[in-house]
Amino acid sequence: MSFGERRLLGLFQNRYGPNRVGWGGSLQLVADMIKMFFKEDWIPKFSDRVIFTLAPMIAFTSLLLSFAIVPVSPNWVVADLNIGILFFLMMAGLAVYAGAVRRLVEQQQILAAGRDARVCPDGELRSVPWSFPDGRGGAGRFI
Template identity: 60%
Template structure:
């Protein structure tokens, strides 16, 4: 009896995983088109508009180009690590979304240590960049990998500290329990400073503009991805957009009530909130310049980390005082 129940649960988890995998791949493809359209509006140009109605088939054209492009490996590269690194980046970005609850019943796994699991996987994503830069045997790729490692080490510290305020308020690391703790008030109101710190750190962890120093085109050509082509490059490309979706989903879950909302179904509220933050991340790319690399590291240790500690201390004091 117990064995059959466990087997059914495993099959159910596998089915949900496949469904969410397909959904994420479709969303990441659409997101690339959506971002190019928004950036085109900001830059006073048309954007993709040649292939298909309003350029919608440009996504399919890009996919076909990547699939049939020559899969080239540098002569002096470490071939095994060079091949594994894009797959590792893709899998680690996918795993993060597995813990995000879309509704009270729609999720892959419900972990009691969900936030700790997210921090662990977020740290692992750096290894794919480090290995890809080192295995390419290219100085620009290695410099980009070193930048990514230093940036992640700097911002991962206050990424975790910014989340501790939410944990103290909710009394749990479980994401579903954190959502239910926001039935009266969203966490963004008492944790507005923590939300800002988490948004900054999350952008740095996924290396999105203005924290895209590891792939700075003006200085490093394309950074750690310079020697990649074909679907290996495509996996890095897809993992970046999946990272944007995952971070937006986490912001929705941790600070904006997750699926909670009146009238509309739970999953609709989650998608609307997540779409808003995806758009916000794209608008940040369109609006802000890229600071210098030394400034990014300096701001992390001298400004963002102290502010995160102050937010945690204030939250702990209020929790102790009002309880």
């Protein structure tokens, strides 16, 4: 899936896709896994270390659990639930909370606020002035 997506993105963007590792890029996934395994884990000094590392784990676990209701074969089902679609939506929505908790733990107002851009009913983006909690002025935000 990842290989096909990268090949298509390379085609759409008029550039070469992953074709440097292995025959036709067949070992690109292995090279990406090795690269991710040896990457440095950087945690900001001002954030809570435990929650900062737990938030991606919560998001990944909720993603895996959301697909636990999908039957693998007629005889092998991971979880046979009567409320399967409700469980799927609940677990898929839990990943959003993990990202929100992580942004709040980082203690940065801009990241915690997210992008407050909304299209107004008349089709325009309007900007209103805002300021940081410590009194510094901001450029404005779109509402």
